[in-house]
Amino acid sequence: MAVLVGRQAPDFKASAVVNGKIEDTFTLAGLKGKYVVLFFYPLDFTFVCPTELHAFQAKLDEFRKRNAEVVGVSVDSKFCHLAWLNTSKKEGGIHGVTYPLVADLNKTISADYDVLVEGAGIAYRGLFLIDKNGIVQHQVVNALGLGRNVDEALRMLEALQHLEKYGEVCPANWTEGQKGMKPDQGGLKEWFKDK
Numbered sequence: 001m002a003v004l005v006g007r008q009a010p011d012f013k014a015s016a017v018v019n020g021k022i023e024d025t026f027t028l029a030g031l032k033g034k035y036v037v038l039f040f041y042p043l044d045f046t047f048v049c050p051t052e053l054h055a056f057q058a059k060l061d062e063f064r065k066r067n068a069e070v071v072g073v074s075v076d077s078k079f080c081h082l083a084w085l086n087t088s089k090k091e092g093g094i095h096g097v098t099y100p101l102v103a104d105l106n107k108t109i110s111a112d113y114d115v116l117v118e119g120a121g122i123a124y125r126g127l128f129l130i131d132k133n134g135i136v137q138h139q140v141v142n143a144l145g146l147g148r149n150v151d152e153a154l155r156m157l158e159a160l161q162h163l164e165k166y167g168e169v170c171p172a173n174w175t176e177g178q179k180g181m182k183p184d185q186g187g188l189k190e191w192f193k194d195k
Contacts, residue, residue, distance in 0.1 A: 002114040004136040009038070009128065010112035015078040016071075016102045020085055022078050026100055028071075029134070035068035035160070036130040037153055040115045040123040044076040044084040045092065048147045052125070053094045053101075055150040060099060067132075068157055070099040075110060075122055078103040115141055129156055131164075 004010075009028060016026035028036065039056070041049045056070050063070050074081075081101045087093025102109065104123070110116040115126035125148060129138035138156045142148060159170040168180025171191060181187045 001141060004113065004128065004139055007136055009036075009130045009134050009136050010109070011134075012102070012109045012112070014102050014104060014109065016100045017078055017081040017085060018100045019098045020082075022082060023100075024078075026102060028130075031069050031071075032134055033132055035063075035066065035132060035157060036128075037063060037068055037070045037157065038073065038113075038128045038130060039071070039148070039153075040073045040110060040113065040126040042117075042122040042125070042144055043074055044080045045087075047092075048125075048145065049074075050084075050089070050092055050094050052147055052150070053097050054089065055148075056099065056153075057094075057097045059150050059154055062154055063157065066154075066157055066161060071102060072097075072099065073102040073104050073109055073123070075104050075107055077105050117144070127153060129153070129160065131160065 011028045013025060013027045015022065015024045041052060053072060060070055081103060084094050085097060088095050104110050107116055107121065110123040113126055113128065115123045117124055125142035127140050127148060128136050131137050137160050155175060158176040159174055162168065162170055162180055166180055169183045171181050181191045
């Protein structure tokens, strides 16, 4: 698995379904100037996947309040995405999801992000936090059966923004509103002083 952290996020131009409509020229570069939570999931019309897509939708306003866009990617076609979006939640669908769902039918995006499952033709549950300059700042990849914690993705975005704003690093289990730590020995001692 390639480590993309610290590197320019691989750009792509692909078809996507955005807010229920097909867009044939969706690009990652078009989101420059915003933070991006780019996540890969195995397949439409499966089991863990709709729970994740609805969970991201439930927190979409929280991401957008922080100048971040959520983008999902799978190896399904734009037509499959649209059909799944037109299927009710009670029937295992993702009706109500409004953020972009990218069609990676030729699997090049999944390959560029090194999340393609060898021999299976689907992607692992990869998640990449990309900063406003297009640099990957965080990545995590789950096995197919392990659903993600969307709150953790939001926490990582908040930690990145805290670091950028204050120059303070975020220690273990840091959450928004807590103090950060100066990245030096004095900061470490100060952090542990009250612990």
